[in-house]
Each structure stands twice: as structure tokens, then as C-alpha cells.
Amino acid sequence: MNNKMHLKEGLLINTESLPFSVRLWTATSVQIPFKGPREVKSFGTREYKYKKYYKYISRRG
Amino acid sequence: MVLILSEHQDASTVEVLKWLNHFGITWIRINEDDEVRFDCLEFAGNQLAGLVITINGKPLNLVEVKSYWYRRGWLHYGAQYISGKISNHSLVNENMHQYLQEELDNVMEFVHRYLQSEKQCINSYLSAKNNKTYYHYVASKAGFDLPDTLIATQKKDLERFSDESGRGSLITKSINEMFSFTHDGKCYRNLTNEVRQSDIQEGNKVFYPTLFQTYVEKFFELRVFYILGEIYSMAIFSQLNAKTQFDFRNYDHEYSNRNVPFILPASIAQKVKVFMAEIDLNCGSLDMIVTADGRFVFLEVNPVGQFGMVSNPCNYYLEKRIAEILSQ
């Protein structure tokens, strides 16, 4: 859910020293991403982002 | 061997690396948080004989690098040799630190220049600064249609710009990159927003430099991925959906945009090539708007933009293409 930034709510900001558009900035709730011990160094990265495989390897039922 | 400078979170880099592995090409990836140190540079017999840096303590002779991809990030070499105070006098300390930094910056800039001029390369660190205002200027010279743009500090200039007949509504966005921060469980972002008359009336008389642009009514948006003269475009239909009318990063997960492959008209493709040559970028992502009356309006270029979002929906296999270019 988007809503506009309400500067009066807690944030004391001197609007004169900020861009005109500061009142129009978007405020969204921070979504906490799922985090886990996905440490892989092989691709030279600490966070290998697993890509979803596009199909079913088997279909058992 | 292929050298890649990237950021550790970048998923596109991993996809390219999978292709390089598949092609049997060896690579080295440096992320922004790897510790890089300058080790040695040597000219002998009127030639560059060696240029060695270390990455997390492991030496890499850049002369042996065959191709180079600047994806994102930077060489993190700041802390080299400068540990603690040099002198008890703060002024001496400050000056010495500055001197040492400049010495190192000079040789590290050469590292970037060497890689971009001597290797088969995609993009470069030195050309990838997003000089949006300058790019806007170059785009005007390349013959692109552009939205009327104002960067102002005073309400009276904004009012005049806004009152000009036939301009319609205005938008505002960052002069430079998008900016965001979190505070008290909320994420604040300056996305592209509409500026209404009431916003102008209620706004301050004087303000920090702010960018305003005429709102271009779009039929659809274009994301154009340019790489070494090749152009891969995607049309983004975000207009179908009121929520994404001003900025498609206001992504609507319930009813997603339509992303489909698109071929640029030859005249527009030519302008893209002229523009990219002029700003000295051999790879980047351009944003454009196509209006209902068929005008192609240039918005901006992002030297290090996401291309997975173009590659996947259009089946362009850009990650494979990049790996092929690096393998040549």
C-alpha cells in the first residue's frame, strides 16, 4: 500500500533545504525479506540468489 | 580469462557466470566488498609489462585478462596502507591522507582506463556515472524527442513553467539517481510523482534544486537494452493500470504489466546508436515513452540498469549474449 510521506509524523525536516518534491515521496512499509544461511562463494558472491526452476522434474501422484 | 566487476547481490551476474561456465571460460569476479589492493605496475622496453592488483590477498595480473565486463560496483581499495594516524598533528594527518589517497586514486584510475581500452570490454567504471543532466543534453543533440524539463530553485520559475500553454500536467523525479531510506519501519522513496497545481501553491517559495518535467501521456513505455551496437527493446504496457501510471516501479503485483518484445523503427535505433557513441557507453538501458500519436520520447539511460527484466519476458537470452561477447 502506497501512501505519501507525512513529514509531520516523527520526521522533523526543514523542507526549505530539501527538494520541492520531498512532500511527494512515497512511503511504503518495509518488507522483511526471508533470510537464511545461503552462503555460496562459487559464483563469487556471498548471496547466491536461487532462481526458481521453471518446471517439475517429476510428477508423482 | 574474463574479469567481472559487480556487486555481490547482483543476480544477473550469476546468470552470465553460468553461461561462462557452460562455455568453459575461466573468470574472476570482483564485488564491491572484496578488498582490492594495488600491487605493482611496470613499464619495460617501452611497454606495459605488468599490472598486478590483489583481490582479498590473491594476486591478479591484469595483463592476462582477455575481456572485461563492468557490470556494477567499484574497486574497494580505500584502506590500502593507510592504517591509523600518520602524525599527531591533525593537519599533517589530513594532508598526508589526502596526498596518499590521490597517489592511489591516480594509479587505480589507470587500472580502469587500461581495462576499458585494452580489453574486449562491456561498459566501464569511468563511463558509467549516471550524468543524467548531461545525458539529457546529449539526447537533445542526437535528435530525440524529449519532455520539457526544468531544474529550478524558485516557485516563480516553476509557476511560469507550469503555466506555459499546452504543457499539461507536470511530474517531478530525482535529478540524479532514485533515492531511498528507511525510518521507523517505513521505506521512503522518491519515485516519479505528479505535481498538481495545489502542490505548487502549497510549496515553498525557494527550494533545493528540483527537477520538473512535462508529463508525457504514454501509449506504452520502452526499455531498450543496448550492447555494442545491438539493440534489444521491450514494450511495457503499464498504462492499463492506474497504479503504475507514473512509474512502473510502483509495481502492481495483482495485475502485472505487459512486457513484450518490440523492434525500434530504424530512425530511432540510429539515434540510440549516435547517442550511446556520444556519451561513450557501449552498453546501457534506455527508457523511452511512445505516445498515443506515435512519438518516441527519450527519458533516460541507465548505464548499469537491470536487463534480466528485458531478457526473460522477451526470451532474448541477453545473459548468454553477454557471455558470448566476453568469450570472443
Next chain:
Amino acid sequence: MSDKIVFRLFSSCLLTAGSTRALICDPQRGNYYTIPLSLYSIIAEQKKASIEETLAICEDQEEAEILKSYFNFLLEHELIFLCREDLADNFTPIKYEFDVPAIIANAIVQIGKKAEYLVDTLAQLKLLGCQAFELVVMTDCPLSFLSHILELCKGQELDEVNLYIPFNPETDYEALIEEYCFLSSVTICNAPTNEEIFLNGDSCTLRFSTKDLRDHRHCGIIAEKYFIPDLVHHSESLQHNTCLNRKIAIDVNGNIKNCPSLNESFGNIKDITLEEAICQPHFKKYWNINKDQIEVCKDCEFRHVCTDCRAYLEDPSNVYSKPLKCGYDPYTCTWEDWSKNPLKENIIIQYGIHSIE
């Protein structure tokens, strides 16, 4: 410049014509819709026509009204869009190229008591670029053994790891999945209940089944729940076999196969490398059997959202036969229970499928 407004199918929507009706698959929104062949031909032709022009060709008012309702449906679901005629050709079709950076893209590995070949097998699969695999524990599976296996899998940059293990009342599966968050799915076989739980921010499915799904004879099901409205899958389907292309299986005895349900072995992991097995002349024989070559499937509107099976066939003597475990008839557009079809009874016995559960 012309001001004519023509309609265009979003090229992200994939069309497949069957013999009785057609399918519009919409991968970007994860949907698909069956449509009549008459509508299929109107949108497949990509004639630069306006909706009004197309309606004008109708023979009578009734036909025009039907066509109008079709157009409303297409617009409402944003399957077509309206576009200036002079831009219409710039909306180029998607090229259905298929490739993945892997010699072997997915694997099924059965393991026995000691998991003795697992380390070596994983190392070999990695060299082949394998992106996804299924690990099937064929023996009892105490927690210590499970942890041992999962430790071996940890740190492999596989996009997908699916695990099949027998039920063990002492194991806390949810805690296990939280710890080994690279897991995409864990299926607990011979469990007391049938249940499905989504964990790790929905990135892992924990499934309990009363059946022993480790038994390969359970595989090869063709059903709507296994349809994949996906562009990569569609592209693969146009040229390749959607189950067996770039697949490898290592059974509990170390035999290297195309799939655990296919009998042919290409050697044993003890004796040869996976790469040597793949290089054998017949290893890839199924890889290019696509749905356009398979009996009945080639007339089915679902053929490119569906997955194939070459292990259980209606006619085991014909390599191009329809999958046995498909109950769909594309000529009448009806589903029936394949296992209750009297014509399939003998084949089911022949494959030994009747004796499982």
C-alpha cells in the same frame, strides 16, 4: 500517418491450436484460457485489422454478437491491445529459442543406505551445469542420515532441490527446512496424513503423502495441476521432450538412466562418469521427441503447457505413443480417470502400476 487502430495479441500470450479448440497461455499472469478455433484463427493471423473491420465480415448479426463478446473477453483479460496500424509490425513475435547453460539441466538421484556416491555425483552434476535436482532416499532415513545428506547438498548452487524421504515420527521437518533453506520441496512418504505446508516465506513446500511417492511407478502423471504456463517451458516444448530433455537419473544401485522409470542403463556410476554415459549413442534419444510428434498430444490444445512422459505409454511398443497416465481427450475436450479406463487395464498390469499404492 494512418489513424487506423488495429488489434494485436500481446506476444507474451502463447497460442496453441488443438484439433477441437485452442489455448491462449498467459505466462506473465500465470493463466491459460481455452478458446474456439474460429477465434484462434482471427488472432493468430495477425492481419492488421480493426475490431470493427473484423466484425463487419461476420455473416449475420448473431455471429457478430458472439465475436463481439470474444473481443470483450480478450480486452478484459488484456490478451490483446489496440494499436496504431503503423506501429503494429514493431510488435514482433517472441522468438521461441530454448537453451540453458547446462549439458544436464535436471537430475533425479536415488540414494541408498550409505549415500556413498552422492558427493561424487553432485560434483559431476555441477560440472555439467545441473540446475535442479531431486534426491530420493530409498531406505530408512533417521535424522542423522538426513543431516548428513543435506550437509553434502549445502553450498551447491543448485536452483532447486526436491527431497523425497520416508516418514519418521521423530523428525521435526519444519525445523529441518528452516535450517536447510536451499530446499524447494520436501515430500514425506508413507506419512499418516496427506497435507501441504508452505515454509520459508513460501520458498519451500513440505508435503506429507500417505503414498510411497519414492516409488518411480507413481511418476508420469498428466494432470491440470502439473500444467506449466511458462515461456521457457513453452519454448522447450516446441523443440524438445519436456520431461527428458537434458535430464539424467542415477538409481539406487548407481545405474545411470534417462529416468528412474525407464529400464535402460547406460552404465554404473562406479565405473563411468556421467559425461561418458551422456556420450553414449542412445542417451539423448528422447530429448528431441516433442509434443508435435506424439500421438494424440499433437492434436491437444494443452500440449505446450503440459509435460511429457516416455516411460509409461498407452502403447509400449510405439515410442511416439500418448502418455499412459493422461486422461484427457482433445477430440471431445473431456477428462476421465486414466486408471479406470478398461482399455488401459492390461498395460497398467504390464508396467506393474496396479500393485503400488
